[in-house]
Amino acid sequence: MRFDLAEGATLQDQIARTRDELAFAMEHAVLPFDRLVARINPPRDPLRIPLVSVMFNLQRVFLREKNYGALALVSVPSHSPGSLYDLNINVIGRSSGWRIALDYNAAMFSAETAGALVDLYATVLQLMLDRPATRISDLPGPMPEVTAPGVAAPESQAPAPAPAPFAVPPAHDLRLARIWASVLAREETAVRGNFFDLGGYSVLALRMLSAVQEEFGKRPSLAQFLEDPSFDGLANCLAEGRAEATGNPIWQLIEFQRELAPAPVLLTLNQTFLFQSVTRQIRARATLANLAIPGAEALMREADLGFEAAMQEAAALIRQIYGKRPLILFGLCVDGRLALRIAQLLEQAGCAPPMVAMIDTWAPGVARRLPAGRRLRHALRRRLARLSYFTRLRLRGRIPTGEYLRQFRLTRRLMAAFGQHGGAPRWNNMSQRLWMSWSDRPVTTISRLYG
Numbered sequence: 001m002r003f004d005l006a007e008g009a010t011l012q013d014q015i016a017r018t019r020d021e022l023a024f025a026m027e028h029a030v031l032p033f034d035r036l037v038a039r040i041n042p043p044r045d046p047l048r049i050p051l052v053s054v055m056f057n058l059q060r061v062f063l064r065e066k067n068y069g070a071l072a073l074v075s076v077p078s079h080s081p082g083s084l085y086d087l088n089i090n091v092i093g094r095s096s097g098w099r100i101a102l103d104y105n106a107a108m109f110s111a112e113t114a115g116a117l118v119d120l121y122a123t124v125l126q127l128m129l130d131r132p133a134t135r136i137s138d139l140p141g142p143m144p145e146v147t148a149p150g151v152a153a154p155e156s157q158a159p160a161p162a163p164a165p166f167a168v169p170p171a172h173d174l175r176l177a178r179i180w181a182s183v184l185a186r187e188e189t190a191v192r193g194n195f196f197d198l199g200g201y202s203v204l205a206l207r208m209l210s211a212v213q214e215e216f217g218k219r220p221s222l223a224q225f226l227e228d229p230s231f232d233g234l235a236n237c238l239a240e241g242r243a244e245a246t247g248n249p250i251w252q253l254i255e256f257q258r259e260l261a262p263a264p265v266l267l268t269l270n271q272t273f274l275f276q277s278v279t280r281q282i283r284a285r286a287t288l289a290n291l292a293i294p295g296a297e298a299l300m301r302e303a304d305l306g307f308e309a310a311m312q313e314a315a316a317l318i319r320q321i322y323g324k325r326p327l328i329l330f331g332l333c334v335d336g337r338l339a340l341r342i343a344q345l346l347e348q349a350g351c352a353p354p355m356v357a358m359i360d361t362w363a364p365g366v367a368r369r370l371p372a373g374r375r376l377r378h379a380l381r382r383r384l385a386r387l388s389y390f391t392r393l394r395l396r397g398r399i400p401t402g403e404y405l406r407q408f409r410l411t412r413r414l415m416a417a418f419g420q421h422g423g424a425p426r427w428n429n430m431s432q433r434l435w436m437s438w439s440d441r442p443v444t445t446i447s448r449l450y451g
Helices: 011-027 033-040 111-130 171-184 202-216 222-227 231-240 272-279 296-305 307-322 334-348 372-395 401-405 409-417
Strands: 054-060 066-068 071-073 087-094 097-104 252-257 265-269 287-292 327-332 355-359 444-450
Touching: 011 111, 097 111, 171 202, 171 231, 202 222, 202 231, 222 231, 222 252, 222 272, 252 272, 265 272, 265 307, 265 334, 272 287, 287 307, 296 307, 307 334, 327 334, 334 355, 372 401, 401 409
Parallel strands: 054 087, 265 287, 265 327, 327 355
Antiparallel strands: 066 071, 087 097, 097 444, 252 287
């Protein structure tokens, strides 16, 4: 959404215009963003999202804060591992008040500028309530200055160290340098360093590995790349070959940081790009690793093997590599449930982890404790939402009729009965997707609490 500020407009005028623009946008919300971008076809910058540079989010936290005698359940701000946008504004409501959190591109904004933006936004919110007739031109200023992309940072912000240039690069490195320069929008002499420090993120990493395959006729696995995501690391992998990451037919283990026993192990599950970004900020003397289902073939094997057997494979791999070292298992959303089950199996084998972190995860067994009527309503809403979603996809021509019918149990059974291969999909609820985070670009966050 974009807004023009009319000359002499008041805050009340702008609120009304924003309301109308938002209503118009919601009427056209079904238009896929990729089709809009293709239609407009703006100039592309591989390090930025087309058309959108600011993201705004307003919500109350999902967690219901409550006291249980001496125990209090409270909501606390979470760490942001990164942002896709130049500015990412989150206004989050808790019992303690509303918090404004601003993630900003440190190459464009200084910390002072970001702080001024947050304070200005809070001031405008208060004026909207107290004096809505205030003209926008009369708002307190001056407006913060913004450093354009590619322009040197202001003196108040120490610029990031420049990557070391090449001396006399081998011909093999020159081919790789051309790929990195194209993907990262840099000069070929300025690509030596860590891929993510140079502005790369998950989607660009996959694009880069595909280009490497086209150029060199072989593609290092994601695990091989992430264990040393530097230019030299990838060049050595291509020139000399590197042993594949440790794993089994289903699970693959990547160590972002390796420490010898008896140092503890922080083991995350799936969402490899997200945790690669987060663990780079951990300075503890510990092994930082990720256990993930690496691709579609492994996902199919997991579906064939079944949930419990797949969890046993994961637990066996962890015991094989780390033995009885202190282990913290970490899972986000559905992966939190996986972490819990793996921990239970490790405990049965005499290797109980001292801690399991389940982030944004349903408590085990919570559905069974709900009243029958509520469970029924929840199931009906879920099925109606699923029916509505796939019906919209079919009506827009996004999926063929056969694929549409295979999404529902009744039609799958009918297709199977008539020999139409309508069997259940080859994945289950445990790992329906391999999540890859776009939230792994380096950002800086500033947050203020307003009671």
